[in-house]
Amino acid sequence: MPHKTRQRTRLTDRPFIIVNMAMSADGKIAAPDSGFSRFGSPRDTANLYRIRQGADGILSGSETIRLEQATLTTDRDSPKRNARQKPLRILATGRGTLSTKTPFFQVSGPPILILTTRRIGPKRFAAYQDYAAGIFVSESRSIDWSSALKWLRQRWHIRTLVCEGGATLNQSLFRLNYVDELNLTLCPLIIGGKSSPTIATGTPFPSLQEAAPFQLIRRRVVNRECFLTYRRLPVATAAQGPQK
């Protein structure tokens, strides 16, 4: 029988969430100026596409989409595949800062969903309506994840959601213990810099006891990179500090 943590939990009120990131050996995901965040090998890119293809939705924050000119498409997108409408491409933006002129909106690909808040201006909201199949507006200042994820699961039938960062978006999901699986590609380089982002910035956990606990369930070394998969553990597990 497979190890229990390898099985994906059946969730009905939200998708199963996978965070997928490439990280340097010193734990950074980009330089301070948000430069050179694409430092993974072609094998890492192939892995990213494989994970995308297994998902019903791909989620990213507005900064990542803007800086990386990301489209959140897969390498198998074709008119035929688009007709299947998966994986949906999902933008997280509190204020609607991402222009509709960016490739994310301009490429042809699976439908777009937008998660936003009451802070979005009416003009940008109207512009987004021309491109998005659905827009979820939280009444709060930041995205109400419980309701937004329920909307994705129940209205759009998203069972598996891949979150591709960046750091701010990741941490808002880690903070709520909504990240079920973490895929990290450990890349053999040092980026350095105190202000270079890690996989999770934003508001930290208030104490070690509350920090999100994970268990390493798989590791693979391919050429110079290490592909790591972690599964979320129940929160109380974090309270068990090192034995002294």
Ligand SMILES: NC(=O)c1ccc[n+]([C@@H]2O[C@H](COP(=O)([O-])OP(=O)(O)OC[C@H]3O[C@@H](n4cnc5c(N)ncnc54)[C@H](OP(=O)(O)O)[C@@H]3O)[C@@H](O)[C@H]2O)c1
């Ligand atoms: N190495 C890797 O694998 C990898 C992967 C992805 C990204 N990156 C790097 O990560 C950096 C970007 O990370 P980042 O932290 O600056 O930006 P981010 O998380 O991509 O985007 C932040 C923006 O997303 C929106 N957002 C995120 N969480 C929200 C929430 N809970 N409620 C409302 N809005 C929310 C807000 O948009 P608005 O401002 O529009 O309101 C916020 O300003 C870049 O350097 C990128 O290259 C690296």
